[in-house]
Amino acid sequence: MNETVCSLLVIGAGPGGYVCAIRAGQLGLDTVIVERTRFGGTCLNVGCIPSKALIHAAEEFEKAVHWASGHGSLGISVCAPTLDLARTIAWKDHIVGRLNNGVASLLKRARVKSLHGRARFRDGKTVTVETETGVQLVRAQAIVIATGSEPAPLPDLPFGGPVISSTEALALTRLPGTLAVIGGGYIGLELGTAFAKLGSAVTVVEAESRILPLYDAELTRPVARRLKDIGVTVLTQARARGLSGKGNALVVETAGGEKRIPAEKVLVAVGRRPVTDGWGLEELDLDMAGPFLRIDEQCRTSMRGVYAIGDVTGEPMLAHRAMAQGAMVAEILAGNRRSWDVRAIPAVCFTDPEIVSVGLSPDEARAGGREIKIGLFPFSANGRAMTRLAEDGFVRVVARADNNLVLGTQAVGQGVSELSAAFGLAIEMGARLEDVAATIHAHDAGRGLSGSGPQGPRPRAARLA
Ligand code: FAD
Secondary structure (H helix, E strand, O other), X not given: OEEEEEEEEEEOOOHHHHHHHHHHHHOOOOEEEEEOOOOOHHHHHHOHHHHHHHHHHHHHHHHHHHXXXXXXXXXXXXXXXOOOHHHHHHHHHHHHHHHHHHHHHHHHHOOOEEEEOEEEEEEOOEEEEEEOOEEEEEEEEEEEEOOOEEEOOEXXXXXXXXXXXXXXXXXXXXXXXXXXXXXXXXXXXXHHHHHHHHOOEEEEEOOOOOOOOXXXXXXXXXXXXXXXXXXXXXXXXXXXXXXOOOOOEEEEEEXXXXXXXXXXXXXXXXXXEEOOOOOOHHHHOOOEEOOEEOOOOOOEOOOOOEEEOHHHHOOOOOHHHHHHHHHXXXXXXXXXXXXXXXXXXXXXXXXXXXXXXXXXXXXXXXXXXXXXXXXXXXXXXXXXXXXXXXXXXXEEEEEEOOOOEEEEEEEEEOOHHHHHHHHHHHHHHOOEHHHHHHOOOOOOOOOOOOOOOOOOOOOOHHHEO
């Protein structure tokens, strides 16, 4: 058995793992990374990047269909478009491939040694890796677990045949005529919306009383309106029970009785579970927080020298959180003091319209009896939004009533994901309303907190509820 000795071993090359390894290599740590599939993890191969590619293609297709319908108000008309989904998927795969190569070259440039194969813990300092050429033993002073997550199955609807996860949905080369999406969270809605725009008849089945139950209701209303607009049926307080006898319909229990939803494909998007089983982790006897690895603020597990980052450590399961944790752990291992502000993690839904939220919602901010101010500006009063046919939505700022400290910022509307960094900056820097008001927002961008004219916003009492 070949043996490698290193300062740091990173298990998993998703956004958490590869950022950690690259930063550690740049900081001079002798680093090894092991990945069982392709560099980039869920995010690059079967998550963020492929879904955003499909969403973009679907938006473009929907626009073309709209202009072809002759109902558009801009005076534009085109011929009816056609879709070649196999080409769309090939285009997406090309982007993924370029980014895979990008990660590989960044790792190489940072002098990180890459091993391809499945890692298995022997003990808290030693891991075996089954590579194509044999088993490698890696001894490391520190180990970072970055094994991520995988789609959670439903017991009554195991994956296989027409029942697919987001991974298979993002590789379909033939458009399903009918698609049932189980789960009205962000993954189900992003993909459901894209397929509806491409031409599938989509039904979303959600167990809670509304879609996107993790976001406050006000933010989700424009999304619900738009789903209706594009013909998506949403069944709330509904539970999928299984496939019908012939397998071409989904049996759903609703308040109004049992329904059969025609479904050429059934996309199960009910959440993701951490990759913690079957590779020796269970024998380390690490402290768990439910199914996830328990970590402290600096991503230490309960075992000395073993760290964990990203989805394997729980919510929010987001690529940028995994990256921030990865970079921080690398700095700590290199002897630098580092921390980051969990409150400043943006959450973005690339639904239509998009939702962005950083910090506290009004209800969260009010918890504990705190007095707050809320500033809200609707896009229906914003000139730029009007010119983009994007009037449904708003920007909202939540601040402490006593000292104007910004506690949270949220928005729903076309393109608002681009506000996430500005929102995050305000929270991270401890901005006050005066700072936001003093920031000059370009008038024609119309994407800041302005929209009322060249003077921009003044969060005066008149605007604050
Ligand atoms: P992962 O990306 O899951 O990577 C873990 C890696 O570890 C994998 O490559 C895996 O093969 C490897 N691995 C596991 N076990 C072993 C082992 N024993 N040996 C070797 N290697 C192993 N997040 C966002 O922030 N924005 C988005 O827009 C977004 N969109 C998404 C859309 C979809 C459809 C999905 C499914 C997810 C989306 N996410 C998004 C979530 C994002 O993909 C994850 O939060 C992110 O990938 C987590 O990173 P990670 O490094 O923790 O794990």
